[in-house]
Amino acid sequence: MNTAAPLTRARRIVVKVGSALLVDQASGQVNRPWLETLVEDLLRLRARNQEVVLVSSGAIALGRRELKLPAGALQLEQSQAAAAVGQITLAHIYKELLAPSGITVAQVLLTLEDSERRRRYLNARATLTSLLDLGALPVINENDTVATTEIRYGDNDRLAARVAQMTSADCLLLLSDVAGLYTADPNLDSSARLIPEVREITPEIEAMGGRSASAVGSGGMATKIAAAKIATSAGCAMAIAAGAPMHPVRRIEEGAACSWFLPASNPENARKQWIAGALRPSGALSIDAGAQNALRSGKSLLPAGVTAVSGRFERGDTVSVLDPAGVEIARGMIAYNDRDAARLVGKRSADIEALLGFRGRSEMIHRDDLVMMQ
Numbered sequence: 001m002n003t004a005a006p007l008t009r010a011r012r013i014v015v016k017v018g019s020a021l022l023v024d025q026a027s028g029q030v031n032r033p034w035l036e037t038l039v040e041d042l043l044r045l046r047a048r049n050q051e052v053v054l055v056s057s058g059a060i061a062l063g064r065r066e067l068k069l070p071a072g073a074l075q076l077e078q079s080q081a082a083a084a085v086g087q088i089t090l091a092h093i094y095k096e097l098l099a100p101s102g103i104t105v106a107q108v109l110l111t112l113e114d115s116e117r118r119r120r121y122l123n124a125r126a127t128l129t130s131l132l133d134l135g136a137l138p139v140i141n142e143n144d145t146v147a148t149t150e151i152r153y154g155d156n157d158r159l160a161a162r163v164a165q166m167t168s169a170d171c172l173l174l175l176s177d178v179a180g181l182y183t184a185d186p187n188l189d190s191s192a193r194l195i196p197e198v199r200e201i202t203p204e205i206e207a208m209g210g211r212s213a214s215a216v217g218s219g220g221m222a223t224k225i226a227a228a229k230i231a232t233s234a235g236c237a238m239a240i241a242a243g244a245p246m247h248p249v250r251r252i253e254e255g256a257a258c259s260w261f262l263p264a265s266n267p268e269n270a271r272k273q274w275i276a277g278a279l280r281p282s283g284a285l286s287i288d289a290g291a292q293n294a295l296r297s298g299k300s301l302l303p304a305g306v307t308a309v310s311g312r313f314e315r316g317d318t319v320s321v322l323d324p325a326g327v328e329i330a331r332g333m334i335a336y337n338d339r340d341a342a343r344l345v346g347k348r349s350a351d352i353e354a355l356l357g358f359r360g361r362s363e364m365i366h367r368d369d370l371v372m373m374q
């Protein structure tokens with residue numbers, strides 16, 4: 001097997017670049033010649049009809065220089081100030097580098113809650129999906145400026161994995177200053193070997209995730225392994241690969257040594273397993289026979305097919321879907337709270353705005369958020 005198959009076959013790819021690559025350590029400025037080759041690689045993926053999401057660190061590293069902050073660890077407020085400044089530079093350079101290809105760049109700044117709270121998860125996911133549908137290239141970073149310690153990812157490795165999960169990506173590349181996962185720290189142990197493929201994240205694999213040598217970014221190997229767990233359980237293959245060489249993505253395609261973490265199942269199954277198994281339904285929707293047939297043929301659940309709503313739930317909670325005989329046939333993450341769902345019972349999607357006073361989603365439960373139970 002071509003070792004890069006998870007990349008070459010992927011439909012949607014999240015590429016994460018670390019600060020240590022993006023920002024030249026000596027000058028504190030964007031490493032532009034390198035970044036140009038990364039952008040060329042991303043364009044290549046897009047030219048093959050692969051969708052690309054970029055998660056880019058670097059805001060703090062760029063901003064700290066502009067603010068003339070001292071070397072060494074920054075206090076949270078200092079990092080936040082640095083991020084506010086550096087993010088502008090970062091967004092600007094991506095826009096500039098992609099402009100000649102006519103590609104629209106979209107900046108999305110996320111906080112931890114945007115992926116952990118279901119309502120916000122749905123919103124963030126809808127935004128990212130729309131951007132991809134519109135052909136834009138989302139460039140994502142943590143919203144460091146407002147994220148306090150309790151609500152921070154703190155590293156872009158896990159942020160990137162959540163983004164991969166959120167967008168149902170099938171490939172995540174963590175481009176880093178390490179070439180992959182080693183059996184021991186290669187800086188200290190000359191017998192250290194790179195592990196090309198991990199099919200299961202065992203305690204032994206986790207134990208190999210000591211701190212990486214990077215001084216610029218905040219993610220070590222431990223956060224990369226944590227990212228691998230998130231990505232693979234969402235059905236997404238993840239690679240930890242050396243990002244520093246020119247054309248870092250093309251190199252992976254060409255078979256450069258890196259570590260692949262392979263998922264057990266495809267993304268859809270993983271999310272559906274999560275909906276089916278991990279969450280307790282907070283309410284139920286009864287549906288008519290027409291809607292039942294629609295669900296069986298893989299369609300979304302529209303308000304028109306719903307006959308009754310019970311239970312207390314918020315948008316994004318998991319609810320049961322009951323057939324006309326009251327049997328639970330599906331579960332899904334609902335796009336409305338119980339009050340709004342009750343108002344939409346039996347109504348056409350076109351009337352949602354008139355009924356609720358805001359433009360909600362056309363589907364009560366989108367098929368991507370729905371799992372058949374029998």
Ligand code: GLU
Nearest residue numbers: 058059060155156217218
């Ligand atoms: N969000 C941070 C930044 O843009 C980087 C976090 C990380 O390096 O993982 O500066």
